[in-house]
Amino acid sequence: MxxxxxxxxxxxxxxxxxxxxxxxxxxxxxxxxxxxxxxxxxxxxxxxxxxxxxxxxxxxxxxxxxxxxxxxxxxxxxxxxxxxxxxxxxxxxxxxxxxxxxxxxxxxxxxxxxxxxxxxxxxxxxxxxxxxxxxxxxxxxxxxxxxxxNSETIDVRSKEQVVQRMKSAIASKQYGQEDILTPLIAEACIQVCPKNPGNFNVDNVRVAKILGGGINDCYVVRGMVLKVEAMGSIKHVEKAKIAVFGGGVDTAATETKGTVLIKNAQQLENYAKTEEAKIEELIKAVASSGANVIVSGGAVGEMALHFCERYKLMVLKISSKFELRRFCRTTGAISLVKLSLPSPDELGHADSVSVDEIGGTRVTIVKNEEAGNLVSSIIIRASTESILDDVERAVDDGVNVYKAMCKDSRIVxxxxxxxxxxxxxxxxxxxxxxxxxxxxxxxxxxxxxxxxxxxxxxxxxxxxxxxxxxxxxxxxxxxxxxxxxxxxxxxxxxxxxxxxxxxxxxxxxxxxxxxxxxxxxxxxxxxxxxxxxxxxxxxxxxxxx
Missing domain, CATH: 1.10.560.10 (GroEL-like equatorial domain)
Known part of the structure; x- marks a missing residue:
């Protein structure tokens, strides 16, 4: 067939x-x-x-x-x-x-x-x-x-009016906690609200999640909370002047790069000494500019740290570049690429930089109390990670609602x-x-x-x-x-x-x-x-x- x-x-x-x-x-x-x-x-x-x-x-x-x-x-x-x-x-x-x-x-x-x-x-x-x-x-x-x-006229800096509009958004996420959370979020938002509220930036309200405690222990900090501890022994600086080096503070930052042929012990010792002198000179220059806090975006070398201690400089390491950018925004510092002498207008300012312990977690709090502050942080405390995450989502909703009400505050x-x-x-x-x-x-x-x-x-x-x-x-x-x-x-x-x-x-x-x-x-x-x-x-x- x-x-x-x-x-x-x-x-x-x-x-x-x-x-x-x-x-x-x-x-x-x-x-x-x-x-x-x-x-x-x-x-x-x-x-x-x-x-x-x-x-x-x-x-x-x-x-x-x-x-x-x-x-x-x-x-x-x-x-x-x-x-x-x-x-x-x-x-x-x-x-x-x-x-x-x-x-x-x-x-x-x-x-x-x-x-x-x-x-x-x-x-x-x-x-x-x-x-x-x-x-x-x-x-x-x-x-x-x-x-x-009359709900379209609102003073976005009046805590009472902001709370009234924000409450239902928070209550739908954290029912029963809204009376504690809403005023906190409102306060944090009002602190960083620019002159023209339409330009409110959600990113300026930060959340620091720290295990332990409960919702009642949450509070707002004007400034930034970093989940890192200061390197070295200096843990507290008042009236801080801050130099930010994006590239790191390390011996590699000195000019002697490349291959060096060393024939005897004497030469090795001399080489190490010049390296040391170079680093000391750089750190000394930073200290002489009036800076008393160094923030590094990369590694901090042992030797560099030793000299920072000698010249009484507090050293912080922020490895996330987004966090570093926010840090610069909070303090008004300019991130320098190379370890060198910062000019006065490249230094940032903060009222205080101190290492605190919150519930067993060491954090560095950078406070800026004066007006025109650009970042505020809400420290959230809760007993488990998932509650922390959920409260963070509620905060996120609250801050977004604040942004929306800055543009259009009418309510139904x-x-x-x-x-x-x-x-x-x-x-x-x-x-x-x-x-x-x-x-x-x-x-x-x-x-x-x-x-x-x-x-x-x-x-x-x-x-x-x-x-x-x-x-x-x-x-x-x-x-x-x-x-x-x-x-x-x-x-x-x-x-x-x-x-x-x-x-x-x-x-x-x-x-x-x-x-x-x-x-x-x-x-x-x-x-x-x-x-x-x-x-x-x-x-x-x-x-x-």
Whole structure:
């Protein structure tokens, strides 16, 4: 029997063997929606003050215990292309505002859930997108109306006003500790706030994590905390003048480099002496410039150290070049490449440089009390590494919120009050629409309930009761009624003083809606054949043991 070769046809004839093609509603759209819903299920349970922690072990075996959505999605290494879109939206929020990544992902997941229901009834994705876009524009317009009057004028140097705006962001990470942490973070931010608050640099608030103690032992230092101890015996200098050498303080810094042929002991001794004299001369020159602290970016030689001791110079070694740059910013020093005599304007100043022991860890504290100080540090104390990391994330969120409020300080009621009011008004807006859009707008409104609903669920309350009591309160005209996570039911957020920044909500709604529309617009997934070659993460043969 003659065998004949079947010619491939259709998509197969066009793409390489081994490709995959998923198309149509069932295969592409719904499958994408599923993946995104899974992702948002993960982050949802850690929304709000009662959010649960996730234990994530990343590809390097590092353990994260946190309820911070930004960290969770970063470490998960999401592979699915559609879910990646949500992760990117979350990351964009994290970079833009520093808080609210969870809101983006949870809200997007909820919108997609709504879209799935509509697709099953028979709506076309493009109709859903059109409805969602209308609803988003309406929501952003309505959000402006919910802004608390007179909240745009804020003195970013007034601790009380800053704390009020920062508190909810911190409470959602470290519930119960927010009253201790928020004033600390506010104080640190206010200390380094430049004349034009719009130029606030997040990097200027440093965190020093030191094991031992508890949250109550945290405090703020004006200046910098280095996790290194001074070399040599001088541990404390008042009114410090600082010379910074980026290249290191070592014999290699002297001019005699190259090969030297030595024939007898006498020559060796002479050579060593000249080397020694050269180093002494250089150190003496530094001391004569008035400097009493030397900071080295590289190695410090034995001999150099010996002469630094003799001329009463304190020696610090900072090996990280970023840390060295911050150090220069704190003290106003200029980093010199070569070990040489610094001119007066290249020296930095600090009120004091001293080595302290905090909880068994030796640290060097560089204090600069005078105004115009550029760096402040928050010393965090906690009993375990993972708590330290989590508090650091809360601080990071707080500092980012401060940056956001320097640009736009308007606030809206927190605890799900704004979202519920938006849901109520968008529902009314949807009822007036004609055409199929109204179904999508209705689902959009329903999706906004995800925030109060999740807050209630995470606090162990009955979400249906809470939502209905909130709707009743809002219908009665109490726009600021939000979820009371402690007693159940609702409370007026003005009395509770729970506020969210307008920009956080604004960007979260915008980014979530954009991500959702992008996911819904996909109707085919075409995966080319993966390139050959060994896989990166698989151990090579014989390496298992």
């Amino acid at each position: 003659a065998s004949f070769h079947l010619q491939p046809h259709g998509m197969q004839s066009m793409l390489k063997e081994g490709h995959r093609l998923l198309s149509g509603l069932d295969e592409a759209v719904l499958r994408n929606i599923d993946a995104c819903k899974e992702l948002s299920q993960i982050t949802r349970t850690s929304l709000g003050p009662n959010g649960m922690n996730k234990m994530v072990i990343n590809h390097l075996d590092k353990l994260f215990v946190t309820s911070d959505a930004g960290t969770i999605v970063n470490e998960l290494e999401v592979q699915h292309p559609a879910a990646k879109l949500l992760v990117l939206a979350g990351k964009a929020q994290q970079e833009e505002i520093g808080d609210g990544a969870n809101l983006v992902i949870s809200f997007a997941g909820e919108l997609l859930q709504g879209a799935e229901d509509l697709i099953r009834i028979g709506l076309h994705p493009s109709e859903i997108i059109s409805g969602y876009t209308k609803a988003t524009n309406k929501a952003l317009a309505l959000l402006e109306e919910l802004v608390e009057p 009621p927190g605890a799900g009050a704004s979202e519920l009011e938006l849901a109520k008004r968008i529902n009314e807006f949807g009822d007036k629409e004609t055409g199929l859009d109204q179904y999508a707008i209705g689902k959009y409104a329903e999706s906004l309930e995800v925030v109060p609903k999740t807050l209630a669920e995470n606090a162990g309350l009955n979400s249906t009761d809470v939502i209905s009591s909130l709707y009743a309160a809002h219908a009665a005209g109490n726009v600021k009624a939000g979820v009371d996570v402690e007693q159940g039911g609702y409370k007026d957020m003005t009395t509770e003083n729970v506020w969210d920044l307008f920009v956080t909500k604004y960007w979260a709604i915008k980014l979530a809606a954009n991500a959702v529309c992008t996911v819904l617009q996909v109707d085919q997934i075409i995966m080319a054949k993966q390139a050959g070659g060994p896989k990166m993460n698989r151990p090579m043969d014989g390496e298992e043991d």
